[in-house]
Amino acid sequence: MSRFAQSARRIWGLMYRHLCLYRKSWPRLLELGYWPTLELLIWGFTARFLSNEHPGPVLAIGAALIGGVLLWEVALRAQIGVTLSFLEEIWSRNLGHVFVSPLRPYELILSLLGVSMVRALVGLAPATLLAALLYHFNVFAIGPLLILLMLNLFLMGWWMALLVISLLFRYGASAEALAWTLAFGLTPVACVFYPITALPNWLRPVAAALPAEHIFAGMRAALALQRPAWAQLGAAFALNIVWTLIAVLVFAAQFRAARRTGALISIGE
């Protein structure tokens, strides 16, 4: 077996471990779709109310709200999917076995990314369907650009997850609340539902440093003008590369520090 095949098998091994959890547990499956659907319903009815009260240009705002909800959930689910799977290993006291197996740290990360992608796609399916049925919003009408938007959002979710896992290495399970709160906390400066000009001047550089602001500006432009905003997408992709590099460096440093201090052994305590 080639090295690549061996590596792929190890990655699949850990993915299989996490996917087994969902195969037999309807509460876990329900949880995957619960929050995206809830968010969609809240913002979908808000958008419908605005559209009914102020027909015309507000109609486009309604579409941007619903599109924003669905796409921001991609980043949120991607981040939560990775960190929750990592926490699952801590809670089940299984990390010791994982770390003494031949699974490389990058294979561990790739496994968790794979699980998070499956989780996000399964979790968003009901919300996407409801958006079409209830609000006549077809997210696929964005066209092939949707793939680039989602790729950028997955990348953003993943580097945020790497930073959270780094904090778990550093501070142990006491940092687990960050698994749920980090991405949500960035929502105000992610400019999901409004342009960057809605923010005060001093906050705009923070928003501009995040890929999300460019992704959603690109999405709004695509919905309003029916053509891709390549400059915005390019900026988002470049920022994602920079943030991913930073997150990988932080992860590698914290992983090594955890091996030095013994935190890998006591991470669940």
Place this chain on the structure above:
Amino acid sequence: MCRCMDALIVTGLVKRFDAVIAVDGISFSLAPGRTIGLLGGNGAGKTTTISMLLGILLPDQGSIIALGHDIAHDRFAALARMNYSSPYVALPMRLTVAENLRVYGHLYNVPKLEQRIGALVDEFNLGDFLHRRAGALSAGQKTRVALAKALINQPDLLLLDEPTASLDPDTADYVRTRLEIYQRTSGAAILLASHNMAEVERLCNDVLMLQSGRIVDRGTPADLIARYGRADLEDVFLQIARFGAQGACA
């Protein structure tokens, strides 16, 4: 046996946690087909030593060569031919026994995995609860599954941290017998940390007595019992724990 053939060569291992020296210059080697026991009280440095041997804890000084690979630079090549079991590290509780074995079979790239799992099921009598969740098993059943996981890749070097802790005498004897059979048939080297002196006497060819992170004495169980003039290894352990190795020798 030539040292270059040793399954494990540990030289001058040191680990400090701030001002505390957890492991203080430990050196030993372990030949294939042999079992070495790490004996010592709580905090003597057994688990810290095993963690360094597995590469999840970095030593401050010293070197570890496992199965010909330097753990500091090439640990994954060694880990593929090693395995580990401890009652303090669990298997995923919500997965069935079969799923757990499949996960670790993939992680260790075990060829003909289903066949290997079948052999382990027969060897450890796992058939009755193969499709039961690991979290729903009794302590004895969990131990058998953990041992099956530890042997799934037919390791050349097996590290066991208190493998029979909290087991009834019958199950503990079963585990020891399986370990003896595995070693006899595979020629694997085993490193065993235990508080159970009867177990160490039965399984280990050599014993390292640890105290405050240092090896204070070593030898075969029979040698140690004779040298300290005691009835069994438990008395030797108590002698060293209470009065130190030097006092015992005097």
